[in-house]
Amino acid sequence: MERGSPGKGLKRVLILGGGFGGVYASRRLGPAVKGRTAEVTLVSRDNYFVMTPLLFEAASGVIEFRHAVNPIRPLLCCTDFVNATVERVDFERREVYAESRAGDMYTLPYDHLVLALGAVTNTARTPGSEHALTFKTVHDAVRVRNRVIEAFERADAETDPARRWAQLTFVVIGGGLVGTELVGELTEFTGHLLRSYPRLRRDELRLVQLQSGQRLLPEMADGLAAYTEKTFRRRGVDLRTGVGAAEITPGGVRLTDGTEVEAATVVLAAGLAPNPVIAALDLPKDKAGRVVTDACMRVPGHDGVWAVGDCAAVPDADGNPYPTLAQHALREGKHLADNLAAVLAGKEPRPFVYKTRGTMAALGHRRGIANLMGLKVWGFAAWWVWRTYYLLQMPRWERRLRIMADWTVGLLFRPDAAKIDLAPEPAACVHESPAPV
Numbered sequence: 001m002e003r004g005s006p007g008k009g010l011k012r013v014l015i016l017g018g019g020f021g022g023v024y025a026s027r028r029l030g031p032a033v034k035g036r037t038a039e040v041t042l043v044s045r046d047n048y049f050v051m052t053p054l055l056f057e058a059a060s061g062v063i064e065f066r067h068a069v070n071p072i073r074p075l076l077c078c079t080d081f082v083n084a085t086v087e088r089v090d091f092e093r094r095e096v097y098a099e100s101r102a103g104d105m106y107t108l109p110y111d112h113l114v115l116a117l118g119a120v121t122n123t124a125r126t127p128g129s130e131h132a133l134t135f136k137t138v139h140d141a142v143r144v145r146n147r148v149i150e151a152f153e154r155a156d157a158e159t160d161p162a163r164r165w166a167q168l169t170f171v172v173i174g175g176g177l178v179g180t181e182l183v184g185e186l187t188e189f190t191g192h193l194l195r196s197y198p199r200l201r202r203d204e205l206r207l208v209q210l211q212s213g214q215r216l217l218p219e220m221a222d223g224l225a226a227y228t229e230k231t232f233r234r235r236g237v238d239l240r241t242g243v244g245a246a247e248i249t250p251g252g253v254r255l256t257d258g259t260e261v262e263a264a265t266v267v268l269a270a271g272l273a274p275n276p277v278i279a280a281l282d283l284p285k286d287k288a289g290r291v292v293t294d295a296c297m298r299v300p301g302h303d304g305v306w307a308v309g310d311c312a313a314v315p316d317a318d319g320n321p322y323p324t325l326a327q328h329a330l331r332e333g334k335h336l337a338d339n340l341a342a343v344l345a346g347k348e349p350r351p352f353v354y355k356t357r358g359t360m361a362a363l364g365h366r367r368g369i370a371n372l373m374g375l376k377v378w379g380f381a382a383w384w385v386w387r388t389y390y391l392l393q394m395p396r397w398e399r400r401l402r403i404m405a406d407w408t409v410g411l412l413f414r415p416d417a418a419k420i421d422l423a424p425e426p427a428a429c430v431h432e433s434p435a436p437v
Protein backbone atom coordinates (compact mmCIF):
# COMPACT_ATOMS: atom_id res chain seq x y z
CA MET A 1 0.00 0.00 0.00
CA GLU A 2 1.45 3.39 -1.01
CA ARG A 3 0.66 6.70 0.71
CA GLY A 4 -0.04 9.81 -1.41
CA SER A 5 2.89 11.71 -2.98
CA PRO A 6 4.04 14.88 -1.24
CA GLY A 7 3.23 18.29 -2.70
CA LYS A 8 5.54 19.63 -5.40
CA GLY A 9 9.04 20.39 -4.12
CA LEU A 10 8.25 19.05 -0.66
CA LYS A 11 10.46 16.44 1.05
CA ARG A 12 9.11 13.40 2.86
CA VAL A 13 10.02 13.02 6.55
CA LEU A 14 9.22 9.66 8.10
CA ILE A 15 9.32 9.32 11.89
CA LEU A 16 9.31 5.76 13.24
CA GLY A 17 7.96 5.20 16.76
CA GLY A 18 5.18 6.99 18.67
CA GLY A 19 6.88 7.29 22.07
CA PHE A 20 8.44 10.32 23.75
CA GLY A 21 11.03 10.90 21.01
CA GLY A 22 8.80 10.31 18.00
CA VAL A 23 5.63 12.07 19.21
CA TYR A 24 7.41 15.19 20.44
CA ALA A 25 9.45 15.38 17.22
CA SER A 26 6.25 15.03 15.14
CA ARG A 27 4.30 17.59 17.16
CA ARG A 28 7.00 20.20 16.69
CA LEU A 29 8.08 19.40 13.13
CA GLY A 30 4.68 19.03 11.45
CA PRO A 31 3.49 22.65 11.96
CA ALA A 32 7.01 24.03 11.30
CA VAL A 33 7.37 22.55 7.81
CA LYS A 34 3.93 21.64 6.46
CA GLY A 35 3.25 23.14 3.06
CA ARG A 36 6.63 24.90 3.06
CA THR A 37 9.47 22.38 2.97
CA ALA A 38 8.20 18.92 3.89
CA GLU A 39 5.38 16.56 4.76
CA VAL A 40 5.75 14.57 7.95
CA THR A 41 4.44 11.06 8.63
CA LEU A 42 4.62 9.26 11.97
CA VAL A 43 4.49 5.44 11.93
CA SER A 44 3.82 3.55 15.13
CA ARG A 45 2.67 0.11 16.22
CA ASP A 46 0.12 1.45 18.72
CA ASN A 47 -2.21 4.35 18.05
CA TYR A 48 -1.49 5.79 21.50
CA PHE A 49 1.43 7.38 23.31
CA VAL A 50 2.34 5.81 26.68
CA MET A 51 3.19 7.97 29.68
CA THR A 52 5.42 5.22 31.10
CA PRO A 53 5.82 6.69 34.63
CA LEU A 54 2.06 6.18 35.10
CA LEU A 55 2.13 2.47 34.21
CA PHE A 56 2.75 1.46 37.83
CA GLU A 57 -0.46 3.08 39.05
CA ALA A 58 -2.29 1.72 36.02
CA ALA A 59 -1.20 -1.82 36.96
CA SER A 60 -2.44 -1.39 40.53
CA GLY A 61 -5.71 0.14 39.37
CA VAL A 62 -5.17 3.58 40.94
CA ILE A 63 -5.70 5.00 37.45
CA GLU A 64 -7.40 3.46 34.43
CA PHE A 65 -5.09 1.90 31.85
CA ARG A 66 -6.48 4.20 29.16
CA HIS A 67 -5.64 7.22 31.28
CA ALA A 68 -1.93 6.32 31.32
CA VAL A 69 -1.91 6.72 27.55
CA ASN A 70 -2.89 9.39 25.08
CA PRO A 71 -4.33 8.67 21.63
CA ILE A 72 -1.77 9.85 19.09
CA ARG A 73 -4.03 11.40 16.44
CA PRO A 74 -5.35 14.32 18.56
CA LEU A 75 -1.76 15.04 19.59
CA LEU A 76 -0.70 15.68 16.02
CA CYS A 77 -1.34 18.69 13.91
CA CYS A 78 -0.05 18.80 10.34
CA THR A 79 1.43 15.28 10.60
CA ASP A 80 0.08 12.17 8.90
CA PHE A 81 -0.17 9.03 11.05
CA VAL A 82 0.21 5.40 9.97
CA ASN A 83 -0.75 2.78 12.56
CA ALA A 84 1.53 -0.09 11.55
CA THR A 85 4.49 -2.14 12.73
CA VAL A 86 7.77 -1.33 11.04
CA GLU A 87 9.38 -4.47 9.67
CA ARG A 88 12.50 -3.20 7.94
CA VAL A 89 14.27 -0.27 6.32
CA ASP A 90 15.98 -0.25 2.93
CA PHE A 91 18.55 2.57 3.07
CA GLU A 92 19.51 2.12 -0.61
CA ARG A 93 15.96 2.59 -1.88
CA ARG A 94 15.09 4.98 0.98
CA GLU A 95 11.98 3.02 1.87
CA VAL A 96 10.43 1.68 5.06
CA TYR A 97 8.25 -1.44 5.05
CA ALA A 98 5.51 -1.73 7.65
CA GLU A 99 2.47 -3.94 8.29
CA SER A 100 -0.86 -2.95 9.83
CA ARG A 101 -2.75 -5.19 12.29
CA ALA A 102 -5.13 -6.01 9.43
CA GLY A 103 -2.19 -7.38 7.43
CA ASP A 104 -1.90 -4.46 4.97
CA MET A 105 1.69 -3.90 3.86
CA TYR A 106 2.94 -0.33 3.54
CA THR A 107 5.87 0.85 1.47
CA LEU A 108 6.83 4.26 2.78
CA PRO A 109 9.44 6.27 0.87
CA TYR A 110 11.41 8.99 2.67
CA ASP A 111 13.94 11.75 2.17
CA HIS A 112 14.61 12.06 5.90
CA LEU A 113 14.14 9.17 8.32
CA VAL A 114 13.91 9.56 12.11
CA LEU A 115 14.46 6.40 14.17
CA ALA A 116 12.57 6.66 17.48
CA LEU A 117 11.63 3.02 18.08
CA GLY A 118 12.74 2.87 21.72
CA ALA A 119 14.09 -0.31 23.29
CA VAL A 120 12.78 -3.57 24.76
CA THR A 121 13.33 -5.34 28.10
CA ASN A 122 16.61 -7.23 28.16
CA THR A 123 15.54 -10.86 28.39
CA ALA A 124 18.78 -12.27 26.94
CA ARG A 125 20.78 -11.64 30.11
CA THR A 126 18.79 -14.05 32.31
CA PRO A 127 18.29 -17.70 31.32
CA GLY A 128 14.68 -18.83 31.58
CA SER A 129 13.30 -15.31 31.12
CA GLU A 130 10.40 -16.76 29.12
CA HIS A 131 8.96 -17.76 32.52
CA ALA A 132 8.96 -14.15 33.71
CA LEU A 133 6.73 -11.18 33.03
CA THR A 134 8.24 -7.88 31.88
CA PHE A 135 7.19 -4.30 32.64
CA LYS A 136 7.64 -2.00 29.66
CA THR A 137 4.34 -1.65 27.83
CA VAL A 138 0.64 -1.24 28.65
CA HIS A 139 0.20 -4.89 27.76
CA ASP A 140 2.91 -5.81 30.31
CA ALA A 141 1.15 -3.75 32.99
CA VAL A 142 -2.16 -5.53 32.29
CA ARG A 143 -0.45 -8.91 32.53
CA VAL A 144 1.32 -8.08 35.79
CA ARG A 145 -1.94 -6.87 37.32
CA ASN A 146 -3.79 -10.00 36.21
CA ARG A 147 -1.04 -12.33 37.36
CA VAL A 148 -0.90 -10.77 40.83
CA ILE A 149 -4.68 -11.02 41.28
CA GLU A 150 -4.67 -14.56 39.86
CA ALA A 151 -2.03 -15.51 42.44
CA PHE A 152 -4.29 -14.24 45.22
CA GLU A 153 -7.24 -16.22 43.83
CA ARG A 154 -5.17 -19.39 43.62
CA ALA A 155 -3.69 -18.92 47.08
CA ASP A 156 -7.19 -18.43 48.46
CA ALA A 157 -8.22 -21.81 47.02
CA GLU A 158 -4.98 -23.56 48.01
CA THR A 159 -4.92 -25.83 51.04
CA ASP A 160 -1.27 -26.89 50.85
CA PRO A 161 0.76 -24.29 52.84
CA ALA A 162 3.90 -24.61 50.65
CA ARG A 163 1.96 -24.05 47.42
CA ARG A 164 0.04 -21.22 48.99
CA TRP A 165 3.33 -19.65 50.07
CA ALA A 166 4.70 -19.89 46.50
CA GLN A 167 1.54 -18.30 45.09
CA LEU A 168 1.92 -15.38 47.45
CA THR A 169 5.60 -14.83 46.65
CA PHE A 170 6.31 -12.12 44.07
CA VAL A 171 9.86 -11.60 42.80
CA VAL A 172 11.01 -8.49 40.99
CA ILE A 173 14.43 -8.83 39.31
CA GLY A 174 16.15 -5.46 39.00
CA GLY A 175 16.97 -2.62 41.37
CA GLY A 176 16.94 0.27 38.91
CA LEU A 177 14.14 2.83 38.63
CA VAL A 178 11.58 0.54 36.97
CA GLY A 179 12.13 -2.44 39.31
CA THR A 180 12.11 -0.23 42.40
CA GLU A 181 8.99 1.75 41.46
CA LEU A 182 7.24 -1.52 40.67
CA VAL A 183 8.13 -2.98 44.07
CA GLY A 184 6.95 0.21 45.77
CA GLU A 185 3.60 0.07 43.98
CA LEU A 186 3.24 -3.67 44.67
CA THR A 187 3.75 -3.18 48.41
CA GLU A 188 0.69 -0.93 48.37
CA PHE A 189 -1.39 -2.91 45.86
CA THR A 190 -0.89 -6.33 47.46
CA GLY A 191 -1.64 -4.81 50.87
CA HIS A 192 -4.98 -3.51 49.54
CA LEU A 193 -5.74 -6.83 47.83
CA LEU A 194 -5.40 -8.70 51.13
CA ARG A 195 -8.57 -6.99 52.36
CA SER A 196 -10.54 -8.79 49.65
CA TYR A 197 -9.12 -12.17 50.70
CA PRO A 198 -9.81 -12.54 54.43
CA ARG A 199 -8.49 -16.12 54.45
CA LEU A 200 -4.99 -14.94 53.47
CA ARG A 201 -2.69 -13.57 56.16
CA ARG A 202 -0.31 -10.65 55.75
CA ASP A 203 2.62 -12.77 56.97
CA GLU A 204 2.00 -15.18 54.08
CA LEU A 205 2.65 -12.44 51.55
CA ARG A 206 6.24 -12.09 50.35
CA LEU A 207 7.73 -9.52 48.00
CA VAL A 208 11.34 -10.20 46.98
CA GLN A 209 13.51 -7.71 45.11
CA LEU A 210 16.83 -8.82 43.62
CA GLN A 211 19.54 -6.30 42.81
CA SER A 212 22.87 -7.61 41.56
CA GLY A 213 24.58 -4.32 42.48
CA GLN A 214 25.42 -3.49 46.07
CA ARG A 215 22.54 -1.03 46.46
CA LEU A 216 19.25 -0.06 44.87
CA LEU A 217 18.98 2.77 42.34
CA PRO A 218 22.54 3.27 41.08
CA GLU A 219 21.22 6.30 39.14
CA MET A 220 20.22 8.10 42.38
CA ALA A 221 22.27 9.65 45.21
CA ASP A 222 23.38 7.34 48.06
CA GLY A 223 21.07 8.99 50.62
CA LEU A 224 17.95 8.57 48.48
CA ALA A 225 18.79 4.94 47.72
CA ALA A 226 19.36 4.32 51.45
CA TYR A 227 15.96 5.92 52.25
CA THR A 228 14.33 3.61 49.68
CA GLU A 229 15.99 0.50 51.07
CA LYS A 230 15.01 1.43 54.64
CA THR A 231 11.42 2.16 53.54
CA PHE A 232 11.12 -1.15 51.69
CA ARG A 233 12.60 -3.19 54.55
CA ARG A 234 10.20 -1.52 56.98
CA ARG A 235 7.34 -2.58 54.71
CA GLY A 236 8.60 -6.17 54.86
CA VAL A 237 10.19 -6.39 51.39
CA ASP A 238 12.79 -9.16 51.22
CA LEU A 239 15.40 -6.98 49.56
CA ARG A 240 18.51 -8.80 48.40
CA THR A 241 21.38 -6.70 47.13
CA GLY A 242 24.61 -8.10 45.69
CA VAL A 243 22.73 -11.10 44.34
CA GLY A 244 21.14 -11.60 40.94
CA ALA A 245 19.03 -14.15 39.12
CA ALA A 246 21.11 -17.04 37.75
CA GLU A 247 18.04 -18.64 36.16
CA ILE A 248 14.29 -18.16 36.13
CA THR A 249 12.47 -21.48 36.33
CA PRO A 250 8.77 -22.35 35.92
CA GLY A 251 8.56 -22.44 39.74
CA GLY A 252 10.64 -19.43 40.74
CA VAL A 253 14.21 -18.11 40.60
CA ARG A 254 17.62 -19.66 41.19
CA LEU A 255 19.90 -16.99 42.58
CA THR A 256 23.58 -16.35 41.86
CA ASP A 257 24.40 -17.28 45.49
CA GLY A 258 23.03 -20.79 44.87
CA THR A 259 19.78 -20.36 46.83
CA GLU A 260 16.31 -20.60 45.30
CA VAL A 261 13.13 -18.60 45.75
CA GLU A 262 9.90 -20.42 44.96
CA ALA A 263 7.47 -17.98 43.42
CA ALA A 264 4.53 -18.13 41.04
CA THR A 265 5.17 -14.58 39.83
CA VAL A 266 8.51 -13.27 38.61
CA VAL A 267 8.86 -9.90 36.90
CA LEU A 268 12.02 -9.10 34.97
CA ALA A 269 12.94 -5.41 35.05
CA ALA A 270 16.69 -5.60 34.61
CA GLY A 271 17.86 -3.40 31.79
CA LEU A 272 17.16 -2.70 28.14
CA ALA A 273 17.98 -4.41 24.86
CA PRO A 274 17.79 -2.90 21.36
CA ASN A 275 14.47 -2.89 19.54
CA PRO A 276 14.67 -5.86 17.08
CA VAL A 277 14.12 -3.56 14.07
CA ILE A 278 17.05 -1.38 15.19
CA ALA A 279 19.19 -4.45 15.92
CA ALA A 280 18.72 -5.60 12.32
CA LEU A 281 19.80 -2.28 10.78
CA ASP A 282 23.28 -1.93 9.36
CA LEU A 283 24.11 1.31 11.20
CA PRO A 284 26.91 2.33 13.58
CA LYS A 285 25.96 1.15 17.12
CA ASP A 286 27.45 1.47 20.59
CA LYS A 287 28.05 -1.57 22.82
CA ALA A 288 24.48 -1.37 24.15
CA GLY A 289 23.18 -1.66 20.56
CA ARG A 290 22.01 1.96 20.30
CA VAL A 291 22.42 3.82 17.02
CA VAL A 292 25.39 6.17 17.28
CA THR A 293 24.60 9.75 16.26
CA ASP A 294 26.49 13.02 16.21
CA ALA A 295 25.52 15.77 18.65
CA CYS A 296 22.89 17.02 16.16
CA MET A 297 21.30 13.51 16.16
CA ARG A 298 22.32 12.67 12.58
CA VAL A 299 23.62 9.15 11.92
CA PRO A 300 27.14 9.51 10.51
CA GLY A 301 27.61 8.08 7.01
CA HIS A 302 23.85 7.86 6.37
CA ASP A 303 22.60 11.04 4.78
CA GLY A 304 19.08 11.93 5.94
CA VAL A 305 18.97 9.36 8.79
CA TRP A 306 18.45 10.65 12.35
CA ALA A 307 17.87 8.89 15.69
CA VAL A 308 16.48 9.90 19.11
CA GLY A 309 15.49 8.46 22.46
CA ASP A 310 16.22 5.01 23.86
CA CYS A 311 17.29 3.60 20.48
CA ALA A 312 19.95 6.29 20.02
CA ALA A 313 23.32 7.03 21.62
CA VAL A 314 23.27 10.84 21.45
CA PRO A 315 26.56 12.22 22.82
CA ASP A 316 26.63 14.92 25.50
CA ALA A 317 29.31 17.65 25.62
CA ASP A 318 31.80 15.11 27.08
CA GLY A 319 31.01 12.54 24.41
CA ASN A 320 29.05 10.22 26.77
CA PRO A 321 25.59 9.10 25.63
CA TYR A 322 22.58 10.71 27.33
CA PRO A 323 20.68 8.28 29.60
CA THR A 324 17.66 6.32 28.38
CA LEU A 325 15.03 8.45 30.09
CA ALA A 326 11.79 10.07 28.97
CA GLN A 327 13.01 13.55 29.95
CA HIS A 328 15.87 13.18 27.46
CA ALA A 329 13.89 11.44 24.72
CA LEU A 330 11.23 14.14 24.59
CA ARG A 331 13.75 16.99 24.55
CA GLU A 332 15.82 15.21 21.93
CA GLY A 333 12.62 14.83 19.89
CA LYS A 334 11.86 18.55 20.04
CA HIS A 335 15.45 19.53 19.29
CA LEU A 336 15.62 17.09 16.40
CA ALA A 337 12.49 18.71 14.96
CA ASP A 338 14.21 22.12 15.09
CA ASN A 339 17.34 20.67 13.47
CA LEU A 340 15.38 18.95 10.71
CA ALA A 341 13.36 22.08 10.01
CA ALA A 342 16.64 24.03 9.81
CA VAL A 343 18.24 21.52 7.42
CA LEU A 344 15.13 21.49 5.23
CA ALA A 345 15.34 25.29 5.06
CA GLY A 346 19.03 25.11 4.07
CA LYS A 347 20.34 26.10 7.51
CA GLU A 348 22.78 24.41 9.88
CA PRO A 349 21.56 22.11 12.70
CA ARG A 350 22.66 22.75 16.28
CA PRO A 351 24.10 20.24 18.79
CA PHE A 352 21.69 18.93 21.43
CA VAL A 353 22.77 20.06 24.91
CA TYR A 354 20.69 19.24 27.97
CA LYS A 355 21.54 19.15 31.63
CA THR A 356 19.47 16.62 33.56
CA ARG A 357 17.09 18.53 35.83
CA GLY A 358 16.68 15.65 38.23
CA THR A 359 15.39 12.14 38.74
CA MET A 360 12.30 11.06 40.64
CA ALA A 361 10.72 7.81 41.71
CA ALA A 362 7.41 6.99 43.39
CA LEU A 363 7.64 4.31 46.08
CA GLY A 364 3.95 3.64 46.75
CA HIS A 365 2.06 4.54 49.95
CA ARG A 366 2.38 8.23 49.00
CA ARG A 367 6.14 8.19 49.37
CA GLY A 368 8.81 9.05 46.84
CA ILE A 369 12.34 10.24 46.29
CA ALA A 370 13.58 13.04 44.07
CA ASN A 371 16.79 14.73 43.13
CA LEU A 372 15.69 18.14 41.85
CA MET A 373 18.66 20.03 40.41
CA GLY A 374 20.84 18.79 43.26
CA LEU A 375 18.17 19.24 45.95
CA LYS A 376 17.32 15.90 47.56
CA VAL A 377 13.68 15.44 48.56
CA TRP A 378 12.03 12.31 49.97
CA GLY A 379 8.84 11.10 51.58
CA PHE A 380 5.44 12.69 50.93
CA ALA A 381 6.92 15.90 49.41
CA ALA A 382 8.83 13.93 46.75
CA TRP A 383 5.77 11.84 45.95
CA TRP A 384 3.67 15.02 45.55
CA VAL A 385 6.26 16.61 43.24
CA TRP A 386 6.44 13.35 41.26
CA ARG A 387 2.66 13.26 40.74
CA THR A 388 2.34 16.93 39.87
CA TYR A 389 5.25 16.80 37.42
CA TYR A 390 4.00 13.76 35.51
CA LEU A 391 0.45 15.03 35.50
CA LEU A 392 1.66 18.20 33.78
CA GLN A 393 3.88 16.18 31.44
CA MET A 394 0.81 14.34 30.14
CA PRO A 395 -0.29 16.15 26.97
CA ARG A 396 -3.88 17.47 26.75
CA TRP A 397 -6.07 18.66 29.64
CA GLU A 398 -8.71 16.06 28.82
CA ARG A 399 -6.24 13.33 29.90
CA ARG A 400 -4.99 15.28 32.90
CA LEU A 401 -8.54 15.74 34.19
CA ARG A 402 -9.26 12.03 33.85
CA ILE A 403 -6.09 11.22 35.82
CA MET A 404 -6.99 13.79 38.49
CA ALA A 405 -10.46 12.25 38.75
CA ASP A 406 -8.91 8.78 39.22
CA TRP A 407 -6.57 10.10 41.91
CA THR A 408 -9.42 11.85 43.70
CA VAL A 409 -11.54 8.70 43.70
CA GLY A 410 -8.45 6.82 44.88
CA LEU A 411 -8.37 8.99 48.01
CA LEU A 412 -11.80 7.65 48.96
CA PHE A 413 -11.76 4.06 47.70
CA ARG A 414 -9.05 1.41 47.50
CA PRO A 415 -8.03 -0.28 44.20
CA ASP A 416 -10.15 -3.36 43.54
CA ALA A 417 -9.32 -6.94 42.60
CA ALA A 418 -11.08 -7.09 39.21
CA LYS A 419 -9.01 -9.13 36.78
CA ILE A 420 -10.08 -8.37 33.24
CA ASP A 421 -8.60 -11.04 30.96
CA LEU A 422 -7.75 -9.96 27.45
CA ALA A 423 -8.02 -13.47 26.05
CA PRO A 424 -11.50 -14.69 25.07
CA GLU A 425 -11.08 -17.71 27.37
CA PRO A 426 -11.09 -16.66 31.03
CA ALA A 427 -8.70 -19.54 31.73
CA ALA A 428 -5.93 -17.90 29.68
CA CYS A 429 -4.25 -16.34 32.66
CA VAL A 430 -4.17 -19.69 34.47
CA HIS A 431 -2.36 -21.19 31.48
CA GLU A 432 0.18 -18.40 31.52
CA SER A 433 1.00 -18.91 35.17
CA PRO A 434 3.88 -21.24 35.99
CA ALA A 435 3.02 -24.71 37.18
CA PRO A 436 2.44 -24.79 40.93
CA VAL A 437 5.59 -25.77 42.80
Ligand SMILES: Cc1cc2nc3c(=O)[nH]c(=O)nc-3n(C[C@H](O)[C@H](O)[C@H](O)COP(=O)(O)OP(=O)(O)OC[C@H]3O[C@@H](n4cnc5c(N)ncnc54)[C@H](O)[C@@H]3O)c2cc1C
Binds near residue numbers: 019020
Ligand atom coordinates in the same frame (compact mmCIF):
# COMPACT_ATOMS: atom_id res chain seq x y z
C1 LIG B 1 7.58 1.46 33.45
C2 LIG B 1 8.52 2.55 33.04
C3 LIG B 1 8.62 3.71 33.78
C4 LIG B 1 9.48 4.73 33.41
N1 LIG B 1 9.53 5.85 34.18
C5 LIG B 1 10.32 6.88 33.77
C6 LIG B 1 10.37 8.07 34.54
O1 LIG B 1 9.73 8.18 35.59
N2 LIG B 1 11.14 9.08 34.08
C7 LIG B 1 11.86 8.99 32.92
O2 LIG B 1 12.52 9.96 32.54
N3 LIG B 1 11.86 7.86 32.20
C8 LIG B 1 11.11 6.82 32.59
N4 LIG B 1 11.08 5.65 31.85
C9 LIG B 1 11.91 5.56 30.64
C10 LIG B 1 11.17 6.19 29.46
O3 LIG B 1 9.88 5.63 29.34
C11 LIG B 1 11.93 5.95 28.18
O4 LIG B 1 13.23 6.48 28.31
C12 LIG B 1 11.21 6.64 27.03
O5 LIG B 1 9.96 6.03 26.83
C13 LIG B 1 12.03 6.55 25.74
O6 LIG B 1 11.31 7.18 24.71
P1 LIG B 1 11.45 6.67 23.22
O7 LIG B 1 10.61 7.56 22.38
O8 LIG B 1 12.87 6.51 22.84
O9 LIG B 1 10.87 5.19 23.23
P2 LIG B 1 9.42 4.71 23.63
O10 LIG B 1 8.73 5.69 24.49
O11 LIG B 1 9.60 3.32 24.13
O12 LIG B 1 8.66 4.69 22.24
C14 LIG B 1 8.94 3.78 21.23
C15 LIG B 1 7.73 3.75 20.33
O13 LIG B 1 8.03 2.94 19.18
C16 LIG B 1 6.94 2.07 18.94
N5 LIG B 1 7.49 0.89 18.26
C17 LIG B 1 8.38 0.01 18.74
N6 LIG B 1 8.67 -0.90 17.79
C18 LIG B 1 7.93 -0.58 16.71
C19 LIG B 1 7.81 -1.12 15.40
N7 LIG B 1 8.50 -2.21 15.01
N8 LIG B 1 6.98 -0.52 14.55
C20 LIG B 1 6.27 0.59 14.89
N9 LIG B 1 6.36 1.15 16.12
C21 LIG B 1 7.18 0.57 17.01
C22 LIG B 1 6.39 1.74 20.32
O14 LIG B 1 5.06 1.27 20.24
C23 LIG B 1 6.50 3.12 20.97
O15 LIG B 1 5.38 3.88 20.66
C24 LIG B 1 10.27 4.60 32.24
C25 LIG B 1 10.18 3.42 31.48
C26 LIG B 1 9.33 2.41 31.87
C27 LIG B 1 9.26 1.14 31.06
